[in-house]
Amino acid sequence: MFDIALLWDVRGLILQGLWNTLWICFFGCLLAVSLGLVLAALRLANPRLFGYPVACYVEICRGIPLLILLFLLYYGGPSIGLRLDAEIAGVTGIGLYGAGYFAEIYRGGFKSIPKGQLEAARMLGISPWHALIRIQIPQMARLIVPPGTNQLIILVKESALISIISVDDLTKNATTIVNQTFQVIEPYLAVALLYWLMIELVARGGYALEKRLANRQPRHVAQKDNSHANG
């Protein structure tokens, strides 16, 4: 029998785990999204200087498991003077790992914008920075939202690995409950449901953003056309 009362009794641990997973994922993903953009922009701005180092970084991220990266940061860090709390190691690990994937997603986005649009900007005296934020990012946003959402979902799911470096996240707290109560199904099903809800939120957020970006242009035209017609 599914013992729902048990879950009510351990709600404190589950909520604590949920909170830790939420904030660690939030900051880890934020780091991944931002650092990925910086890496991709550096590679684009000066391929000769940054092309190879960024490509190496991407390959390393794709080549090693997140768990190994977390072990290196948390257990290996102190031997090189880097002492991180388990939570901070979790955020850093998820961020550094995700940045490699996001750098590639952004690179695809940048490549989709015809070079001529940037030449036109340069001929008007628009700086590369302004071209990046006003011309490139708004156009590539539409293209990178679906793969970006997918990557965020993967990062949220893989965040369960931080439980192995002793972060009291959803997965670790569920295991603690199992060890205390000897009930396996209820705690793991409950956290599975919570992960699923989190991921559903990310996915729906992604769809909403995608829809908004795709609809912006025609809606804008339609409004202006209507205002002409009405005027």
Add this chain to the structure above:
Amino acid sequence: MPTADTLSPPTPTRQKAIVEAHGISKQFGDLEVLTNIDFSLAPSEVVCVIGPSGSGKSTLLRCLAFLEPYDHGSVYIDGQLLGFEDRNGKRVRTSEKRVDEVRAPVGMVFQHFHLWPHRTALENVTEALRLVNGLSRQDAEVEGMAMLEQVGLADRAGHFPESLSGGQKQRVAIARALAMKPRVMFFDEPTSALDPELVGEVLDVMKKLAADGMTMVIVTHEMGFAAKVADRVIFMDQGRVVESGPPATLFRQPKSERLQQFLNTWRERHID
């Protein structure tokens, strides 16, 4: 790779010419696309550059704008060397910011328009006014509307490029360049990507600009337009200037065999 060419001292003619090039060459890999080109453009002069495909016309224009860095020689805009500077007797590349400063008097229009598709026609025109000239949105829009008016597209201000015809897109691109008040306009095959019936509306805008005294360099296949509007026509082939002169002379009494051949081919195609 740019070489350490010594910089030629300013000459009196450089004061007069808005754009001047001395012995510029450009290679793509092993292929030499420009060989030792000299070029000079006086204020209010309209120069058309003609020639077969692959003759180096567009590359010349792109080198004059430093969209392609030239390998040898020098390009001066308003007497200032473009793209390079002398550092301890060696020629080195300047910063992109310095390139922008020297190139500021030049506006450019491209074959494929290169409008920003996520911005309306008006926003395409006002973008640089706001970002580069620091105008407020309101002031930029007033200025932008005046520019669109000038190319006959004020009623399309709120439209995105995808809902404009090719000719309209190119006119927006011209308005976008004109908004920055250039003293020289470079046109790189501005009508080559257009349906034949849309060519006229773009050429009309360019004719008007020429009549208003705008200094222009136009890379074109429109011989009729070149004959009517240009003060000087340059014929290029295989990366070299083969012949240049007033259109009346160049089109009616071509000296070189290559130009005769080129004009004959063109006449065969365009006159029944």
